[in-house]
Amino acid sequence: MSTDERLVRVDGLRKYFWENDSILDRLFGEEPVAVRAVDGVSFDVYEGETLGLVGESGCGKSTTGETLLALQEPTEGRVEFDGDDVYALGRDGLTAFRRDAQVVFQDPFSSLDPRMTIGEIVCQPLDVHDVATGTERTERVRTLLERVGLSADHLDRYPHEFSGGQRQRIGIARALALEPEFLVLDEPTSALDVSVQAQVLNLLEDLQSEFDLTYLLISHDLSVIRHSCDRVAVMYLGEIVEIGPVRDIFESPKHPYTRALLESVPRATTAERERDRETLSGDVPSPRDPPSGCRFRTRCPAVIPPDDLDLEQAQYRAIMDLRERIERRDVSLESVGGDRIAFDDGGVPERDVPAFVDALADRLLERELPPTHRDIVEEALAALAGVDWDEAAEVLRQRYESVCERRNPDLGEERHPVACHLYGLAADGSENGDR
Ligand SMILES: Nc1ncnc2c1ncn2[C@@H]1O[C@H](COP(=O)(O)OP(=O)(O)OP(=O)(O)O)[C@@H](O)[C@H]1O
Numbered sequence: 296m297s298t299d300e301r302l303v304r305v306d307g308l309r310k311y312f313w314e315n316d317s318i319l320d321r322l323f324g325e326e327p328v329a330v331r332a333v334d335g336v337s338f339d340v341y342e343g344e345t346l347g348l349v350g351e352s353g354c355g356k357s358t359t360g361e362t363l364l365a366l367q368e369p370t371e372g373r374v375e376f377d378g379d380d381v382y383a384l385g386r387d388g389l390t391a392f393r394r395d396a397q398v399v400f401q402d403p404f405s406s407l408d409p410r411m412t413i414g415e416i417v418c419q420p421l422d423v424h425d426v427a428t429g430t431e432r433t434e435r436v437r438t439l440l441e442r443v444g445l446s447a448d449h450l451d452r453y454p455h456e457f458s459g460g461q462r463q464r465i466g467i468a469r470a471l472a473l474e475p476e477f478l479v480l481d482e483p484t485s486a487l488d489v490s491v492q493a494q495v496l497n498l499l500e501d502l503q504s505e506f507d508l509t510y511l512l513i514s515h516d517l518s519v520i521r522h523s524c525d526r527v528a529v530m531y532l533g534e535i536v537e538i539g540p541v542r543d544i545f546e547s548p549k550h551p552y553t554r555a556l557l558e559s560v561p562r563a564t565t566a567e568r569e570r571d572r573e574t575l576s577g578d579v580p581s582p583r584d585p586p587s588g589c590r591f592r593t594r595c596p597a598v599i600p601p602d603d604l605d606l607e608q609a610q611y612r613a614i615m616d617l618r619e620r621i622e623r624r625d626v627s628l629e630s631v632g633g634d635r636i637a638f639d640d641g642g643v644p645e646r647d648v649p650a651f652v653d654a655l656a657d658r659l660l661e662r663e664l665p666p667t668h669r670d671i672v673e674e675a676l677a678a679l680a681g682v683d684w685d686e687a688a689e690v691l692r693q694r695y696e697s698v699c700e701r702r703n704p705d706l707g708e709e710r711h712p713v714a715c716h717l718y719g720l721a722a723d724g725s726e727n728g729d730r
Pocket residue numbers: 312313330331332350351352353354355356357358359515582
């Protein structure tokens with residue numbers, strides 16, 4: 296049962312990994328690059344609840360879990376457990392925290408030492424923390440194994456003698472050995488056959504009520520999240536974009552990313568399959584250089600155009616995508632006109648500019664545009680005829696810049712907050728509630 300008592304508080308947590316940061320890199324003058332795996336997340340976990348953390352691969356879920364457990368050093372931010380600042384704990388405090396907060400990893404094949412018997416594996420945390428001795432210890436291990444659905448008579452067997460589901464049960468028994476309060480479950484069923492997944496999730500649910508456990512459940516699998524969670528936090532590129540009760544998230548998702556994520560789940564019926572869908576297109580940008588403003592704006596099907604713009608969303612998106620390619624200089628100008636248009640370092644000769652612009656528009660622009668907008672786009676492409684990337688990008692920025700790229704929307708603190716300008720703009724269109 297979820298309560299109002301806060302057990303974990305995460306406040307402005309950041310975890311950056313540094314690349315090009317070795318002595319050799321510095322010797323060769325390489326600049327260190329930050330991989331912003333977790334970039335300012337804040338959330339609470341209440342006693343007895345299961346909070347889900349969901350998002351595409353690479354969005355920072357595991358790093359959030361590991362950093363809040365102090366298995367990774369934070370770059371910035373604060374985590375409180377039972378009111379204590381986890382990163383300021385002394386040795387005794389940290390030992391107690393390591394007892395109270397445990398983790399179950401995704402892969403039961405690699406997280407169990409193949410040379411140890413399962414009795415030794417489950418007993419190991421008791422050894423490390425010097426808890427119980429002799430027959431009391433053995434009894435405890437036997438009880439734990441039985442509680443997770445394994446036979447206590449299998450104590451002397453090795454992990455390879457068990458199936459995937461059974462091995463995950465061993466991992467769960469080990470995590471429970473020290474009677475923790477809080478478990479981070481990192482994709483606990485992703486490596487298992489579908490038929491076994493529900494059994495393990497049901498076991499975790501039973502254990503939660505029996506031992507008053509609190510869970511942070513990390514999963515990219517929406518059906519797992521829906522089945523098991525009380526509340527859900529949706530992550531995108533190192534940030535939380537929406538958080539709320541599981542029912543609200545699934546029945547009235549607010550953030551365009553959450554909506555697209557839900558729409559991307561395969562549909563059971565033909566009618567559902569044929570419904571219009573806001574699917575996720577494009578690649579997730581790199582956490583080394585995330586987009587300015589709202590990080591989802593480069594893929595968002597509802598990116599907000601300037602007020603007076605008379606364009607359909609798909610046309611606006613086509614222009615935004617074009618601009619982004621220009622900003623990344625991700626267009627091969629040399630090959631645009633084939634043999635027909637001469638191109639050298641300075642660009643194309645004056646007389647070939649119209650043909651160059653036409654050929655480039657054909658290649659890059661995915662939608663027909665009304666004449667006034669076609670003119671602006673052509674002006675930008677003409678700048679590329681002179682290899683002036685900055686001018687081309689500037690022409691498009693001047694007319695088409697979105698609030699979504701200027702400002703990163705805040706995640707509010709209400710029951711179901713969302714970090715999206717669609718909800719942060721006042722009725723008169725003024726920018727409000729953003730940073
Ligand atoms: N030790 C590391 N060094 C450099 N980059 C890392 C390291 N660990 C993770 N990352 C990067 O940080 C980002 C977040 O990774 P993380 O594993 O937390 O994401 P995730 O949402 O859990 O994804 P997955 O479900 O695939 O594990 C990724 O871009 C990843 O490549």
